[in-house]
Amino acid sequence: DAKTTQPNSMESNEEEPVHLPCNHSTISGTDYIHWYRQLPSQGPEYVIHGLTSNVNNRMASLAIAEDRKSSTLILHRATLRDAAVYYCILRQTGANNLFFGTGTRLTVIP
Amino acid sequence: GAGVSQSPRYKVAKRGQDVALRCDPISGHVSLFWYQQALGQGPEFLTYFQNEAQLDKSGLPSDRFFAERPEGSVSTLKIQRTQQEDSAVYLCASTLSGPVGELFFGEGSRLTVL
Numbered sequence: 001d002a003k004t005t006q007p008n009s010m011e012s013n014e015e016e017p018v019h020l021p022c023n024h025s026t027i028s029g030t031d032y033i034h035w036y037r038q039l040p041s042q043g044p045e046y047v048i049h050g051l052t053s054n055v056n057n058r059m060a061s062l063a064i065a066e067d068r069k070s071s072t073l074i075l076h077r078a079t080l081r082d083a084a085v086y087y088c089i090l091r092q093t094g095a096n097n098l099f100f101g102t103g104t105r106l107t108v109i110p
Numbered sequence: 111g112a113g114v115s116q117s118p119r120y121k122v123a124k125r126g127q128d129v130a131l132r133c134d135p136i137s138g139h140v141s142l143f144w145y146q147q148a149l150g151q152g153p154e155f156l157t158y159f160q161n162e163a164q165l166d167k168s169g170l171p172s173d174r175f176f177a178e179r180p181e182g183s184v185s186t187l188k189i190q191r192t193q194q195e196d197s198a199v200y201l202c203a204s205t206l207s208g209p210v211g212e213l214f215f216g217e218g219s220r221l222t223v224l
Contacts, residue, residue, distance in 0.1 A: 036213075042215075042217055044153060044203075046214075096158040096166040097158065098155070100154070102151060102152050
């Protein structure tokens, strides 16, 4: 499985933007970049995914570096409900599973 | 229900007992996955079904773990002769088509083996 590297933890003040980084230097040309998050005592929840271009949806934005070796998940205004573990995952074409790693634990400070 | 449903939410077993964990995927979802999540770790893949066919069981840690989905809908994960290292949250996920789609996870079944 192609691996990703994320900081173990980050903090953000409520209502401020949050930039969660992810390094994936061994990404291959057909790997999609997926982000999931896991709130306490819940299963993971899909956030966003992309291949080459930046992506936006109602939850977040995904900024992908031109060489695709890194990406950043952007939460535009953090709320207390965004406190979770965020996983950056490379989805390999034809793979049956997602490799989650340990993710980044985001703490939102009121 | 609208989401993936798992039962029981909590299970305590004595070492050596057999346990069965149930997953009801979203109606119409073809693909179903089981993951194991140890405390403080990310989920780890166990097995994958497409309809009733188990296409990948490479993540099952031992032959004590068995999963089935006989009618292509509900799935059961069975663990025989449980051991303390089996203590974890077992997550089920489903997706509409093949493995490439967005995964919808249940809340998980927390197994504690004493």
